[in-house]
Amino acid sequence: MNKLVLYGIIFVVALVGATFAILDANGAMAQGKDVMGQLAIFGAVAIAAISTFVIIKYIRQMQYDTATGELADENWDGIGEYKNELPFGWAVIFLGLTIWGMWYFLIGYPVNAYSQIGEYNKEVAIHNAEFEAKHANMDAATLKDMGQSVFIVQCAPCHGLQADGMDGKAANLNHRIEKASIVHTIKNGANNMKTDFAGGMPPMMLSDDADIDAVANYIVDGFPDGNSTGATAFVNGGCTGCHGNQGEGIPYVGPKLNGFDIAMVSSVLKDGKKSSIGTMPAFKNLTNIQTKAVAAYVSSLSK
Numbered sequence: 001m002n003k004l005v006l007y008g009i010i011f012v013v014a015l016v017g018a019t020f021a022i023l024d025a026n027g028a029m030a031q032g033k034d035v036m037g038q039l040a041i042f043g044a045v046a047i048a049a050i051s052t053f054v055i056i057k058y059i060r061q062m063q064y065d066t067a068t069g070e071l072a073d074e075n076w077d078g079i080g081e082y083k084n085e086l087p088f089g090w091a092v093i094f095l096g097l098t099i100w101g102m103w104y105f106l107i108g109y110p111v112n113a114y115s116q117i118g119e120y121n122k123e124v125a126i127h128n129a130e131f132e133a134k135h136a137n138m139d140a141a142t143l144k145d146m147g148q149s150v151f152i153v154q155c156a157p158c159h160g161l162q163a164d165g166m167d168g169k170a171a172n173l174n175h176r177i178e179k180a181s182i183v184h185t186i187k188n189g190a191n192n193m194k195t196d197f198a199g200g201m202p203p204m205m206l207s208d209d210a211d212i213d214a215v216a217n218y219i220v221d222g223f224p225d226g227n228s229t230g231a232t233a234f235v236n237g238g239c240t241g242c243h244g245n246q247g248e249g250i251p252y253v254g255p256k257l258n259g260f261d262i263a264m265v266s267s268v269l270k271d272g273k274k275s276s277i278g279t280m281p282a283f284k285n286l287t288n289i290q291t292k293a294v295a296a297y298v299s300s301l302s303k
């Protein structure tokens, strides 16, 4: 049998070698031509031919051969069985078929050479490129309209058609942020929007509960002028260093707190957001234009 295994290996190497040699000779690897079908049929025909000759040989042999060898213990109504090895020819056919089958599956038609998902993704990518090109220069009003359509389909299931967060299921986007969320963020810190605000926000910039409460009110009230406790704590707590003097946000450092802007919303879309209310999934399937559009729509809600 060891010799057979060796033959099997040689057969495989020859098949694979021939496959690549023929592919290369035709330059098909570069051009993506399909000669695999012909090769597979060639292999199948070869095996069929070998099988035919082997069968003919054994049928002839059966006509004149007499049985020899050691008998097995079992017998069925007097019909016994010799303990002979598998005839060489059968073994060749068996191995040949097995190896050819594996070659056909793995190399002849690589398992991932074609997939419906791959084709679908390709078509979506082409469509998205056309979509991006077509809508590259939209005016603000059209951008917002597109954003509203995206919102109704993608976001309303959680945020509601009125973007009111459906009784706390998701964030209410008609105002920037809830007091409870602010308190939660100050106490726990946050690092959701890794794409645009990689540094995140450290926890406990303020430790005094009264200060935290005052700052939260100050932010919810929209950063009113004057020397309130909240305004002072916002400066003393180091908040201005990342969020700007009036919470207007600093690019790549801290998001805008006195309203939504495109940077803030698109970072939430890219990275998702997990905080006191719940978890918002990332929206990686939106194109750049769609992200910009829905961000423009959300930004327009709280003004």
Ligand code: HEC
Binding pocket: 150, 151, 154, 155, 156, 157, 158, 159, 169, 170, 171, 173, 176, 177, 181, 264, 265, 268, 269, 273, 274, 275, 276, 277, 278, 279, 280, 281, 283, 294, 295, 298
């Ligand atoms: C599966 C439900 C779900 C969907 C769908 C969803 N969101 Fe959210 N979103 C949430 C939750 C929950 C939060 C609150 C996370 C937190 O801060 O606890 C949130 C938060 C947000 C925030 C941040 C609000 C803030 O003040 O911090 C924005 C902006 C936002 N979503 C926009 C969108 C947009 C735009 C879409 C559609 C493309 C969308 N969301 C789709 C659940 C969802």
Ligand code: HEC
Binding pocket: 177, 181, 182, 185, 186, 190, 191, 192, 193, 194, 197, 198, 199, 200, 201, 202, 205, 206, 215, 234, 237, 238, 239, 240, 241, 242, 243, 253, 254, 255, 257, 275
């Ligand atoms: C080191 C910079 C930094 C400092 C200092 C900082 N923040 Fe932040 N803050 C951030 C970043 C970055 C985020 C976005 C976190 C994320 O990615 O989820 C954030 C998020 C927030 C949010 C949540 C916004 C949302 O939509 O959920 C609030 C509220 C906030 N900060 C308030 C404050 C207050 C109040 C202070 C001062 C006590 C402060 N921050 C200090 C960087 C900072």
